[in-house]
Amino acid sequence: MSARARIARPPDLVVPVLLLWALGSPPAWSDEPANDVREGLALYISQQCWQCHGYEGQGGVAGVRLAPTRLPYEAFARLVRFTNLMPAYSPKVLGDEQLRLIYAYVRSIPEPPALEEIPELDFD
Amino acid sequence: MKPDKQPHSAPSDREEPARVNRREFVSSAVAAGLAAAGAGAAGTASARQAAGDAQAPGALPPTAAQEAMESEIPDGYTAGQAREYFVSNPGSDFMLDVIRRLGLEYIATNPGSSFRGLQESIVNYGGNQAPELLTCVHEEQAVAMAHGYYKVNGKPMGVLCHGTVGLQHAAMAVYNAWCDRAPMMLLAGNHLDAAERRAGVEWSHSAQDCVRVIRDYIKWDDMPVSLQHYAESMARGLKIAMTPPAGPVAVVLDGHLQEAEAGEQDLGPIAVSLNRPPAGDEAAVAEAARMLLEAESPVIVADLMARDQEGVERLVALAEALQAPVVNQFGRMNFPNTHYLSQGATAVAQADVVLGLELFDVWGVINTVRDRVHRDSVRKARPDARVISIGSNDLFTKSNYQNFQRFYPSDLSIAGDAQATLPLLTEAVLSGMSPARRAGNSAREARLREAHSLARGQALDDARYGWNAIPVSTARLYAELWQVAKDRDWALVSDDGAQSRWARRLWPIDRHYRYIGRSGGAGLGYGAPAAVGAALAHRPEGRFAINVQKDGDMMYTPGAFWTAAYHGIPLLTVTHNNQGYHQEYMHLQRMAARRQRGIESSWRVGNELRNPDIDLAGIARATGVWAEGPVLDPADLGPALARAAEVVDGGEPAFVDVRCQPR
Ligand SMILES: Cc1ncc(C[n+]2csc(CCOP(=O)(O)OP(=O)(O)O)c2C)c(N)n1
Ligand SMILES: [Mg+2]
Numbered sequence: 162m163s164a165r166a167r168i169a170r171p172p173d174l175v176v177p178v179l180l181l182w183a184l185g186s187p188p189a190w191s192d193e194p195a196n197d198v199r200e201g202l203a204l205y206i207s208q209q210c211w212q213c214h215g216y217e218g219q220g221g222v223a224g225v226r227l228a229p230t231r232l233p234y235e236a237f238a239r240l241v242r243f244t245n246l247m248p249a250y251s252p253k254v255l256g257d258e259q260l261r262l263i264y265a266y267v268r269s270i271p272e273p274p275a276l277e278e279i280p281e282l283d284f285d
Numbered sequence: 286m287k288p289d290k291q292p293h294s295a296p297s298d299r300e301e302p303a304r305v306n307r308r309e310f311v312s313s314a315v316a317a318g319l320a321a322a323g324a325g326a327a328g329t330a331s332a333r334q335a336a337g338d339a340q341a342p343g344a345l346p347p348t349a350a351q352e353a354m355e356s357e358i359p360d361g362y363t364a365g366q367a368r369e370y371f372v373s374n375p376g377s378d379f380m381l382d383v384i385r386r387l388g389l390e391y392i393a394t395n396p397g398s399s400f401r402g403l404q405e406s407i408v409n410y411g412g413n414q415a416p417e418l419l420t421c422v423h424e425e426q427a428v429a430m431a432h433g434y435y436k437v438n439g440k441p442m443g444v445l446c447h448g449t450v451g452l453q454h455a456a457m458a459v460y461n462a463w464c465d466r467a468p469m470m471l472l473a474g475n476h477l478d479a480a481e482r483r484a485g486v487e488w489s490h491s492a493q494d495c496v497r498v499i500r501d502y503i504k505w506d507d508m509p510v511s512l513q514h515y516a517e518s519m520a521r522g523l524k525i526a527m528t529p530p531a532g533p534v535a536v537v538l539d540g541h542l543q544e545a546e547a548g549e550q551d552l553g554p555i556a557v558s559l560n561r562p563p564a565g566d567e568a569a570v571a572e573a574a575r576m577l578l579e580a581e582s583p584v585i586v587a588d589l590m591a592r593d594q595e596g597v598e599r600l601v602a603l604a605e606a607l608q609a610p611v612v613n614q615f616g617r618m619n620f621p622n623t624h625y626l627s628q629g630a631t632a633v634a635q636a637d638v639v640l641g642l643e644l645f646d647v648w649g650v651i652n653t654v655r656d657r658v659h660r661d662s663v664r665k666a667r668p669d670a671r672v673i674s675i676g677s678n679d680l681f682t683k684s685n686y687q688n689f690q691r692f693y694p695s696d697l698s699i700a701g702d703a704q705a706t707l708p709l710l711t712e713a714v715l716s717g718m719s720p721a722r723r724a725g726n727s728a729r730e731a732r733l734r735e736a737h738s739l740a741r742g743q744a745l746d747d748a749r750y751g752w753n754a755i756p757v758s759t760a761r762l763y764a765e766l767w768q769v770a771k772d773r774d775w776a777l778v779s780d781d782g783a784q785s786r787w788a789r790r791l792w793p794i795d796r797h798y799r800y801i802g803r804s805g806g807a808g809l810g811y812g813a814p815a816a817v818g819a820a821l822a823h824r825p826e827g828r829f830a831i832n833v834q835k836d837g838d839m840m841y842t843p844g845a846f847w848t849a850a851y852h853g854i855p856l857l858t859v860t861h862n863n864q865g866y867h868q869e870y871m872h873l874q875r876m877a878a879r880r881q882r883g884i885e886s887s888w889r890v891g892n893e894l895r896n897p898d899i900d901l902a903g904i905a906r907a908t909g910v911w912a913e914g915p916v917l918d919p920a921d922l923g924p925a926l927a928r929a930a931e932v933v934d935g936g937e938p939a940f941v942d943v944r945c946q947p948r
Contacts, residue, residue, distance in 0.1 A: 186755040207885045209874045212947055219751030219758055221785030221948040223871060226750055248875040254883035273749040281764040282745050
């Protein structure tokens with residue numbers, strides 16, 4: 162087990178998130194996340210953003226990388242409502258306030274390690 | 286290892302020059318067989334058997350008593366009694382002689398009484414060598430093994446299915462093979478003569494037309510009514526199966542023909558006789574070369590193209606001559622992704638001429654249908670882009686199943702096998718190239734080298750995201766796997782489509798055998814058995830076969846792992862276990878979003894493979910395979926893979942269950 166997996170998380174964060182989350186852990190924030198980030202994570206899970214964008218917004222064939230996002234909220238929101246390939250989320254299923262919280266979560270996802278710090282990605 | 290069986294002393298009439306003594310093994314013909322016909326290097330029998338492992342699934346040579354019984358009336362029996370009880374020259378021995386002459390090295394099977402005669406011939410008369418039976422626990426598994434095996438070494442396998450029920454089980458895997466142009470010889474037991482059928486099950490397992498259940502997606506079939514008829518149909522079937530577009534064929538083995546006395550049979554005219562693949566028309570090839578040379582930005586797109594390394598090299602030659610980007614759709618490993626001309630699919634958007642090589646879907650290269658309420662078509666290519674298509678699709682097709690995709694009116698269509706046509710096209714391109722066009726090549730090269738290296742950098746950068754995520758990111762899965770692959774002669778025997786194509790993006794796929802392509806018909810239950818079949822084909826070459834296994838796909842045919850353990854087939858399986866039918870989650874979400882209902886609480890229904898969680902490692906272990914997992918934390922993955930790789934190095938299958946991000 163890595164050190165990360167052993168880190169005890171505050172129960173109020175772990176319990177609701179793990180209930181929603183298939184099996185795994187939230188991102189390794191360095192600081193205690195704000196409330197809107199926690200709620201945003203719960204919504205990111207329940208609204209199924211993870212399905213195509215990955216739990217940490219890393220993206221893949223089914224959806225582009227979301228995190229870290231350079232988009233301002235308005236642009237982010239517009240892309241969720243008026244999409245090209247992604248299913249459009251109407252305000253009826255995902256309110257503006259909820260989307261704002263999801264945005265807060267996406268913004269909070271920490272930068273991954275630099276390439277130089279990952280020997281497994283050294284293909285030369 | 287089983288000693289070569291001595292030729293039987295045969296009655297003199299069998300020694301006439303025009304007749305071939307069917308008791309003589311046609312070993313030289315077998316060895317020459319397919320290899321001579323260009324189907325690739327001959328393999329060897331199971332390493333285990335060669336090592337004389339007593340537990341190996343082989344069979345003993347016939348004893349002297351058995352041999353005597355075959356040719357003489359046993360002591361104490363009258364001739365009439367002997368005829369009543371014994372058969373000295375069963376038809377299925379001759380059937381086996383034909384199979385041997387055609388060079389089939391393996392027959393994947395799940396046993397059934399409708400071919401008990403042939404099974405006995407294979408294990409006793411043939412000593413279970415060339416062909417060797419591969420014991421499968423489901424017919425779908427047997428067919429998918431043959432599918433994977435062919436894609437690695439270009440050799441067709443036999444698949445022996447029980448009448449009716451066996452073919453019914455085989456059907457979906459046959460459909461995958463058909464869509465993926467994988468040839469194989471399907472052999473089905475059946476008992477045609479109703480007056481002879483044993484009561485009960487033999488009736489349930491016989492049909493007037495047992496191949497009907499798969500006829501829409503095989504190239505040809507026959508139900509021979511004599512052994513000579515059978516022999517010719519086998520040779521014909523093999524030829525048809527291997528002719529591009531290649532695909533499965535079926536021959537019905539009548540129970541009576543198998544079990545009754547063969548009488549005198551002639552093996553003489555039976556031989557491997559394959560067609561050379563058809564090359565495209567010369568004038569049309571010249572026109573294609575002109576179009577490509579006049580183009581500003583020609584782009585080559587290849588899908589079910591390269592049969593072997595030769596095909597890859599031919600495409601490299603054409604691409605380099607033109608300095609044109611190649612988009613490999615990876616239906617086959619067509620082009621090294623390490624080559625600077627290997628480019629992403631978006632290259633098509635810039636093309637003024639697109640050259641399609643054995644495309645599964647020509648229309649889909651140029652256009653797309655949007656998954657919206659109104660499924661409108663959108664052109665992806667430039668409006669003025671012209672399309673040249675070279676392929677064997679139209680040389681053989683059927684109407685019911687719609688795998689032929691939407692119609693696209695190519696500007697120049699060349700019916701022919703693309704791999705066979707490439708040398709002519711490259712020659713026409715080189716000889717027609719003006720000095721000005723040639724002079725422009727170095728600028729193209731520089732531009733494309735730059736684009737290739739940018740894409741490579743982008744892939745490595747993208748792989749960082751979610752690096753420490755729990756469950757494991759699909760990029761990390763492949764990066765960790767690379768640590769065990771890189772110092773071995775590796776071959777990926779699964780498709781990485783569901784793992785965000787990380788093998789294609791990260792691994793240097795530089796040879797044909799490194800990558801196997803997809804299932805063809807997207808029928809699930811393909812992954813594990815196709816990987817086992819492919820690993821079997823890699824075994825004589827000592828290659829390290831790797832199967833990235835989706836959890837849902839695995840649950841259809843997990844018995845394939847038992848076959849790998851039983852036959853000592855080295856294969857590293859690592860799961861992409863996202864605990865569900867993830868593809869279908871996404872579809873459900875799309876429907877719910879479109880209907881503005883959302884699926885906050887209902888998304889799992891019908892899609893999750895949790896509660897109870899499936900212990901995939903437990904399943905593998907129960908089939909006799911070394912297994913670990915589930916691995917949840919990416920930090921645990923590397924060591925688990927290293928342990929598994931050692932098991933595989935020892936010649937056995939190994940399995941690591943890894944809980945992963947969905948895509
Ligand atoms: C025989 C068959 N049944 C159903 C499907 C529909 N289907 C397509 S993808 C998919 C999910 C497969 O799950 P898994 O193999 O675990 O891959 P995942 O999408 O989860 O990565 C299903 C059920 C199919 N393609 N074939
Ligand atoms: Mg799955």
